[in-house]
Amino acid sequence: MSYYFSIYRRPKQGNFIKVRDAAIASRNQMPNRGFVTQTISNPAATQNSNMIVSTTIFESAADMDKVLDYSDSNDEITKRIEAVDTLCETSGSVVGHILQPATPPEGFSPKICVRDMVVAGDGNLASLIEVLSDFAQEDWGVPKAVSISVPLGAMNSNQVRATGFFESMADFEIARGNMVQSSLVPKIIDLRAAPHTRIVSRILSFTR
Numbered sequence: 001m002s003y004y005f006s007i008y009r010r011p012k013q014g015n016f017i018k019v020r021d022a023a024i025a026s027r028n029q030m031p032n033r034g035f036v037t038q039t040i041s042n043p044a045a046t047q048n049s050n051m052i053v054s055t056t057i058f059e060s061a062a063d064m065d066k067v068l069d070y071s072d073s074n075d076e077i078t079k080r081i082e083a084v085d086t087l088c089e090t091s092g093s094v095v096g097h098i099l100q101p102a103t104p105p106e107g108f109s110p111k112i113c114v115r116d117m118v119v120a121g122d123g124n125l126a127s128l129i130e131v132l133s134d135f136a137q138e139d140w141g142v143p144k145a146v147s148i149s150v151p152l153g154a155m156n157s158n159q160v161r162a163t164g165f166f167e168s169m170a171d172f173e174i175a176r177g178n179m180v181q182s183s184l185v186p187k188i189i190d191l192r193a194a195p196h197t198r199i200v201s202r203i204l205s206f207t208r
Helices: 015-030 061-072 073-083 125-136 169-179 185-191
Strands: 002-011 032-040 051-058 088-100 112-119 144-151 159-166 199-205
Touching: 002 015, 002 159, 015 032, 015 051, 015 073, 015 088, 032 169, 061 073, 073 088, 088 125, 112 169, 125 144, 125 159, 125 185, 159 169
Parallel strands: none
Antiparallel strands: 002 051, 002 088, 032 051, 032 199, 088 144, 112 159, 112 199, 144 159
16 A cells, blocks of 8 residues: 655745745655645635645555655755745645555646545445545546545544546546536435535646
């Protein structure tokens, strides 16, 4: 099973380009798969727009341990992180377990990342994960890649994340129109505790 490590940064006014470029440069130094996004649509728009999120994928928890151990013992890495964090209003990280990895089609060049956070009703977590995994495999009419994951640290342990990648906003709109017509939607509604939260971002860097 693979894992993700995401760093969320909200740049201070006037520092967006510096934070963006530093996040991309740092991500590109990693041999692992990953991506960097800029939030363009968030439910809390005045607080979380223009967030820079850098995500690195690890093939196992042991692989993540190696990188974290190396980072902890390397002051230069810590100094680089601190230098970027001083340009931000906030900075934080999230670690998650990827239950179903995204499998991009050949030649896929994503520009849009859609993160849906769904909370399962009590006792429904396993069923919701199964239905969302089936939902992600359906044909939405456009090229796409979708992963299903759970955060390892969360305010609600029933939270599931579906992360979708699309080649354009236009493609996402086509997919959205097809998604709502799926026969699995009523099942998802029955299994969740409340309506899901959606965040839409532009992809600034994507490494397979």
